Each structure stands twice: as C-alpha cells, then as structure tokens.
Amino acid sequence: MKKSITYYPAALIGKAMYRLMRLMHKNATNLPGEVALILCPKLLSCFKMPKTVIVVTGTNGKTTVTNLIGNALKKRGIDIITNSLGGNVDTGVASVLLANSKLNGTLKKDTVLLEMDERSASRILPYIQPDYLVCTNLLRDSMKRNAHTGYIFNRISPYIPKKTHLILNADDLISSQLAPENSRTYFSVNQLEGEIPTTDNIICDILYCPKCETKLEYKMKHYNHLGKAVCPKCGYTNAQPQFKAFEAKGGTLSLEHDGCTEKYPLPNDRIIDVYNTTTAVSFLRTYGWNEDEVNDGLKDAEIVKTRYDKTLLRGKNFYNMLAKGQSSIACSATFDSVRKIKGTKGVILILDDFYDGLHSSENIAWLYDTDFEFLNGDDFTQFVVGGARAEDVKIRLMLAGVSEEKIICCRHEMDTYKLLQWDKFDNLVLLYEVYNIGYAEQIMKELREEEK
Amino acid sequence: MNCTIEVLYPEVCTIFGDSGNMRYLYRCLPEAKWIKTELNDKPYFVDNDDVSMIYIGTMTEQTQKMVIKRLMPYSQRIKELIDNGTVFLATGNALEIFGAYIEDTTEGVANVLECLGIFSIITKRDEKNRIFSLVLGNHEDLEMVGFRAQFTQSFIAELDKPFLNVTRGLGMNEKSNIDGIQQNNFYGTYLLGPILVLNPYFTKNLIKKITGEDVPLALEENVIAAYNKRLEEFKDSKVHIH
Incomplete structure (x- = not known):
C-alpha cells in the first residue's frame, strides 16, 4: 500500500518517543502511538502486516484469552508481537506496531496478536485486516464507556474485513451475529456437572427473537444471556458449535470436536474461566494446531493472580x-x-x-x-x-x-x-x-x- | 392504601439501572397493586381506569422502535390519562417516545422515527456524539441530582413546562439549561437510573400524588443522608460534571 506522506515523520517521531520513554523506564504503551496518529491519522494502514494477524475482543475475558493464546504461541516457539502488556485502543496498537517495525513499516515478527477494545474496532480492523478475530462475548458493560450491547455491536460488525475468520461464542446470541457473511468457527459450553445455572440475574440483554420479536425461551443460562435459547414461534436458536465444552473438573476441560472428545488443561473451574479456556482452545485448533500441540501450549497456564x-x-x-x-x-x-x-x-x-x-x-x-x-x-x-x-x-x-x-x-x-x-x-x-x-x-x- | 402501579416493559426498559426506581418504590409501597407489562402484552391501562402511576425507563434505540410500535395504537388513551392526572414517570430516553419524532443522523442521512405525538418534543440522535453529565437542577421547590447519558438532544416548545431547570451540568440540548417535560402529573426527564433513590424528597411528593397520603420512605434516613452528600458534591465547583 502506498504510504501517506506524513507516515515517515510520524513513524520517526513515534519510534524516537518509544525509545526515549523506555530509556526513562516508562511503559510507552500509548503516548508514542497517540502522537504518531495525530501526525498521520492513517498510520495503521501504513504497516506491512505479517503472515498472521490475530485480534481478540469482547466485553469480558479478552485480556485473559489474549494471555492464554499469547503464552501458548510463545511456548510453542512462535515469536509474536503483542500488546498484552499495553494499551488496547488504536493508540496502544500504534505504539506496539511502531516499537516492533522497521522504518519502512515492515513488522519484525511473523505473528501479531492484539487485544482490542470493542469501541476501537472502526479505528483498527479496517487498517490491520486481521486474519482472525476472536470475540469472547458482548455483554452490557460500563454505561459511560459502552452504552449498551446494540451500540457496541454496531461499533464492531460493519468494520470487520471480509477476509477475517471469526471465532465466536454460540452461547451469546448477540456477538454470534457479528458480520454474518464472514467465515466463522463457533464454540459453546454445555451445562457442566455440578454447575448451578444462574437464572436470577437482573440483566438479560437479548430477550426477544431478533427475527420475529417473540419472547425467547431460555433452556439454560450460564449467566445473564449466555446460554441456550429458542424462539417458540420461528425456531431461531443458537448456532451449532464446532467446539463444545461439556466437562470441567479436576483441572481438565473436556470438549467435543468433530465427534471426538479432546481434553485440555483448565486453570480454574469457574464458568468464566471455562469460557476463556474454551475460547483459546477453539482459536488454537482453528489456527491449525492439533490437540497435543494445544495441550502443550496451554500447560501450566494460570489466571493472573490480581484477578x-x-x-x-x-x-x-x-x-x-x-x-x-x-x-x-x-x-x-x-x-x-x-x-x-x-x-x-x-x-x-x-x-x-x-x-x-x-x-x-x-x-x-x-x-x-x-x-x-x-x-x-x-x-x-x-x-x-x-x-x-x-x-x-x-x-x-x-x-x-x-x-x-x-x-x-x-x-x-x-x-x-x-x-x-x-x-x-x-x-x-x-x-x-x-x-x-x-x-x-x-x-x-x-x-x-x-x-x- | 389503594393504588395500582403499572411498569411498562421492565424487561427491556431498564437498561441503565432504572430498575432501581421500581425496586425502591416497591419497598416504599409494598401493598400497592403492581402490574409488570411485557413487550408483547396489552398494557393494563388500556382497559382499566384504576391505574395510579405508569413507569417506563431507559431503553436501547432498537427497543424504542418496538415500544413506539406497540404504544402507537394507544396514544389517545395515554393522552387521556395524562389529561386526567394519572402519574407518569419516564426516565432517560423513554421521554422521547412521547414526543413528535426522533431524527437519527448517525449515518449522515436523516432517518425519522415518528413517536406518539403527545408532546411537542423533537429529538435529534447522533450515535457518534455521546452526552454524559452529572445534573443538578430545580424541580419546583426541590433540588434534584442525577445523571444523563445519551446520544440525543431534544427540543421542546417555549410554552411547554420543563421538568428541571438545570443549574449545573448539561441540559436537554447544547443551548438549553432545561431538562425534560412536565404536564399535569406527567414527569419526563433525561435523568436516568435510580432517580427515586437519589431524590428522596421528589419521591415523597410522587408517592403522595399516587396514594394521596404521606408515606414514610423505605430506608429514609439512609437515602436522605446519601442525597445530602451528593448534593454537596454536585454543588462543589471542583467536582467535574463529566
């Protein structure tokens, strides 16, 4: 792609700022990118993206899933560029790409893994053209930052490039509808042994059938609107998952894929961690790894202790x-x-x-x-x-x-x-x-x- | 105590903590007759005259369309109830559905959604421009506190009576220092969330209108203490409004 005339000055200044801030022991997670984006608003489209670009987004779990995937990739010897320690909006992405690229915009490694704030999709996805977009879920979040799920859905869906393969949560009737024309892999979690479904949440963000406005019948909810529902009038229901977790105990997650049972290490048996691990596994299997490779990558994974x-x-x-x-x-x-x-x-x-x-x-x-x-x-x-x-x-x-x-x-x-x-x-x-x-x-x- | 409170579409019209209003009112008036009308139900007020209060809270833009479609056949009945002095409370963008129309310019082209046409309010929506603010204002002789978060700006005719005169924070559009609309016992305000918990003196007056009695509030001492603290903060010029 032909670079904007302002790219080189912006990249030079951004890179210099990054190095200076690092010398001063500052994190440099956003500021270099922020300045460079002011100088060159199309900065992100000027990088020559490498062979594989992976983006992880969603309301809950994106940080943990990014860490699980990133650690697995690194453990298996794949050198990655990632913002897992930094900003997940456009300025953070710009900073990490500036720090890891040559002056001509070529990235220094073959794989980029980015956590992305949901609201930043329009400023990131069209420019970096990810190969994979993993969305954990879309749930009601901060009123101040995210308004409501319909708003966030509209901030993501139209900006997903056609080439991007999606990894989506079939139990979430909102995010599972993202970019309906794109190729996709669905994952889901069955009701687990010993799990007490949470049926008494105040919030359920999808109660009516998006096709005919009839009230949906929820057969099971893990929490809020994550679960299995069907429209009694038109039959609208969850998508069929390719990866279906059905057991989580003793530090092992069992899931069904292509009619076979696969087992993976599970750092914690809370339902949110079951979802996070299922999401990471579904991505890594879709990415092309076999069961043994994924097991090796996820072995000894831990949830950050501050969470x-x-x-x-x-x-x-x-x-x-x-x-x-x-x-x-x-x-x-x-x-x-x-x-x-x-x-x-x-x-x-x-x-x-x-x-x-x-x-x-x-x-x-x-x-x-x-x-x-x-x-x-x-x-x-x-x-x-x-x-x-x-x-x-x-x-x-x-x-x-x-x-x-x-x-x-x-x-x-x-x-x-x-x-x-x-x-x-x-x-x-x-x-x-x-x-x-x-x-x-x-x-x-x-x-x-x-x-x- | 003999009163009936109908909550319209609580399962979809309480997206910004508005359910706190009815949770609190229920604690204040546990003996009232409570009717929760879901989206595909016929509202109770259509065929019954014993409704003392109707409440509707904040909703998504998509839900606004669904609600307007369902209430449109009853717009005359709603007007009749307002004229007769039935208490209405509409919080957040629920206010907009009682107006003339909503014009959405988010995509650069104006899409117009006709509303119930009960009041003169016209609303302009731009989802790229979010308004978020603390609000301090006067409602009759009361000071009220609250929060707004919306994509819209609204305008009312000069002769209409606003719900609030805003003394700090943003009004219902960039150029005004008013919020909402009030007619008889209809109270429509962009303040969202649990405004009845946040404003105990307003709640006391509202309950008197519903029941005709002076009813002690639930957790009265606690909510008044929290109100006084918030009032002090909102009046402090060092406290940012958004």
Whole structure:
C-alpha cells in the first residue's frame, strides 16, 4: 500500500518517543502511538502486516484469552508481537506496531496478536485486516464507556474485513451475529456437572427473537444471556458449535470436536474461566494446531493472580477477586462466585471508580443493574464497604435484603480491613474494582503483616 | 392504601439501572397493586381506569422502535390519562417516545422515527456524539441530582413546562439549561437510573400524588443522608460534571 506522506515523520517521531520513554523506564504503551496518529491519522494502514494477524475482543475475558493464546504461541516457539502488556485502543496498537517495525513499516515478527477494545474496532480492523478475530462475548458493560450491547455491536460488525475468520461464542446470541457473511468457527459450553445455572440475574440483554420479536425461551443460562435459547414461534436458536465444552473438573476441560472428545488443561473451574479456556482452545485448533500441540501450549497456564486468588490467612480462606466497577455483569459474575463459596463469609467491597473518585462524583446507576441480591444470605455475616460511594453501596445492599447491622461503611478504602470482625466468618473475600488494585494489594500486604 | 402501579416493559426498559426506581418504590409501597407489562402484552391501562402511576425507563434505540410500535395504537388513551392526572414517570430516553419524532443522523442521512405525538418534543440522535453529565437542577421547590447519558438532544416548545431547570451540568440540548417535560402529573426527564433513590424528597411528593397520603420512605434516613452528600458534591465547583 502506498504510504501517506506524513507516515515517515510520524513513524520517526513515534519510534524516537518509544525509545526515549523506555530509556526513562516508562511503559510507552500509548503516548508514542497517540502522537504518531495525530501526525498521520492513517498510520495503521501504513504497516506491512505479517503472515498472521490475530485480534481478540469482547466485553469480558479478552485480556485473559489474549494471555492464554499469547503464552501458548510463545511456548510453542512462535515469536509474536503483542500488546498484552499495553494499551488496547488504536493508540496502544500504534505504539506496539511502531516499537516492533522497521522504518519502512515492515513488522519484525511473523505473528501479531492484539487485544482490542470493542469501541476501537472502526479505528483498527479496517487498517490491520486481521486474519482472525476472536470475540469472547458482548455483554452490557460500563454505561459511560459502552452504552449498551446494540451500540457496541454496531461499533464492531460493519468494520470487520471480509477476509477475517471469526471465532465466536454460540452461547451469546448477540456477538454470534457479528458480520454474518464472514467465515466463522463457533464454540459453546454445555451445562457442566455440578454447575448451578444462574437464572436470577437482573440483566438479560437479548430477550426477544431478533427475527420475529417473540419472547425467547431460555433452556439454560450460564449467566445473564449466555446460554441456550429458542424462539417458540420461528425456531431461531443458537448456532451449532464446532467446539463444545461439556466437562470441567479436576483441572481438565473436556470438549467435543468433530465427534471426538479432546481434553485440555483448565486453570480454574469457574464458568468464566471455562469460557476463556474454551475460547483459546477453539482459536488454537482453528489456527491449525492439533490437540497435543494445544495441550502443550496451554500447560501450566494460570489466571493472573490480581484477578483471582485464594490463599490462607489467619487459618481462614482468603479470596481476592476482581469485581469490575461500572460493569454490572462482570461484577455480578464475581458476586455469583462469592455466593457459591461454602461457609460463612465476610466481604470487603471497594468498588468505587478510582478516576471518578479523583475528579468527579461517580454515576451509581450501575449498582442497580448489579446482582447485589447474590450477597444476601445467612452465610454472609459481615460487609465492610470503603470509598466515597460507600453509603450508596450500603443502600443497594439493603435494598437487596441485607440487614443494616451487617454493614460497616468507611470513607477510605484503606480503613476497611481494620473494621473486620474476624470471629464472624470462615472466609474473607476482598472484592475490588480494576483500578483499585493498588488498594487491594496494599490491604493484602497489611493483612499479611498483621498475621505475623 | 389503594393504588395500582403499572411498569411498562421492565424487561427491556431498564437498561441503565432504572430498575432501581421500581425496586425502591416497591419497598416504599409494598401493598400497592403492581402490574409488570411485557413487550408483547396489552398494557393494563388500556382497559382499566384504576391505574395510579405508569413507569417506563431507559431503553436501547432498537427497543424504542418496538415500544413506539406497540404504544402507537394507544396514544389517545395515554393522552387521556395524562389529561386526567394519572402519574407518569419516564426516565432517560423513554421521554422521547412521547414526543413528535426522533431524527437519527448517525449515518449522515436523516432517518425519522415518528413517536406518539403527545408532546411537542423533537429529538435529534447522533450515535457518534455521546452526552454524559452529572445534573443538578430545580424541580419546583426541590433540588434534584442525577445523571444523563445519551446520544440525543431534544427540543421542546417555549410554552411547554420543563421538568428541571438545570443549574449545573448539561441540559436537554447544547443551548438549553432545561431538562425534560412536565404536564399535569406527567414527569419526563433525561435523568436516568435510580432517580427515586437519589431524590428522596421528589419521591415523597410522587408517592403522595399516587396514594394521596404521606408515606414514610423505605430506608429514609439512609437515602436522605446519601442525597445530602451528593448534593454537596454536585454543588462543589471542583467536582467535574463529566
């Protein structure tokens, strides 16, 4: 492709900025790309993309799936360019491509693996023309960032190049309809042994048949709208999957493909991790690897410990889990996992949006789309809520049926752990918003110090 | 207490936390008769005169089309109920369906969607231009707080009475400092989410209109404390509005 006249100055400046920032031990995940895109808005179309370009997107799980795929590729000796440690919008993609290309725009490796924010599709996909687009799911996310699933669908679907092969979730009647003319591979997850389907979510984003507007009948829901549904009038239903997970236990995922059973390592048997692993396997098999190669690639895969971890503290189980703020479905999925923990539970909630807390007053509407009802039960014995919106969370907990006596509020996140009444619970659960990881890590550290 | 509250299409018209309004109102009025009308049901208000309040909340643009199609045959009945003083609460973009039309310019060409035509409101939608703001305003003698998030700007005739005079944050279009519309007991506002939880004094007045009685609010002390805190924040010039 003929390069824009502004490409070379933009690339030179972007590359120089990247190197300078790295020398200064800065991450350089977005700024070099941001500056280069201002100088050359068509920058992304000026790179000579390598043999294989893979993009992973979706509301939930894209980071984990990108990591699983990236680690597997690297483990099998495939040298990749990836933004797994950096920005997933157009500026982040530009930065990582600038850092890994020659001045003429030729990428230095044969494979590019990119995590992509759903809203950035129009600014990325038409330019980099991926060979594969993996979409984990499309679920209701932050109102501020993502509006609703219909909006996000329209921000992705029209921008998918015709050549791109799609890896899609058949259990998601929204994302499974992306770019209907494109070739595709579907995956799904059956109801698993011991799985209690979550039928009581507040949110279900597809209730009516997209063909005839009749109310769909859900046969099974893993959570929210992810599951099996059929239209009683016209028969519209989920697509037939090529990869169908049917068992997840003892650290092994079993799935059916072409009439045969395949087995893969599973880092965690929570349903969201079953989906993430099924997605990664479906991609790697479609990419051309056989079962043994995929097994080798995924062996010893771990979920990042800042997203989920279980340890012992003062003789009690101590769980720390990401509960993505402003994102009701992700947060509800975490609450669902918490309610399934056996025994009495004390819960620390630090859910405020960190950046809103610095400059603004957070929109708390999302609390009412989130299943706080999952936290109501005799086995929940104490809640400590920290942050500027603690009183709002308390009201939401009380409207979910939690009695006021169980709830303690404090203005500062770092005060929460000091208010725990340790004799009240067998399990301590620390739930934190993604940008509150700093607080969560500090709380964990303080609790460990106290234990000594 | 003898009152009937109909919630229109709660399964699809509560996308931005609006379900909090009915969850809260239910806690305040557990003895009321509650009717939840789904999208393919005939609304209760069509054949019954005992409806005290009708609620409808925020929906997707696609759902707006479906809702308008279903309510259009009953637009005269809705007008009659408004004229008779039935309480209506429409939050977020539900307000738009009661207006004249919605003009969508997202794709560069104007697509016009005819609405129920009960009020003069006209709406212009551009999905490439999202509006997000905290809102502080006056509704009669009350200060109200809330949030808006939308792709639209709306315009009402000069003679129409707005729901809010906005004192901080964005109004219903770039040039106005008003929000929503009010006529008799119809309250339409772009404020979305759990506005009844956020605005306890408005909720008290609303309940009095529905029941004719002074009813204590659920969790009254807590919601008033949270309201006062938020009011203070919204008035603080250091707090960004969006």
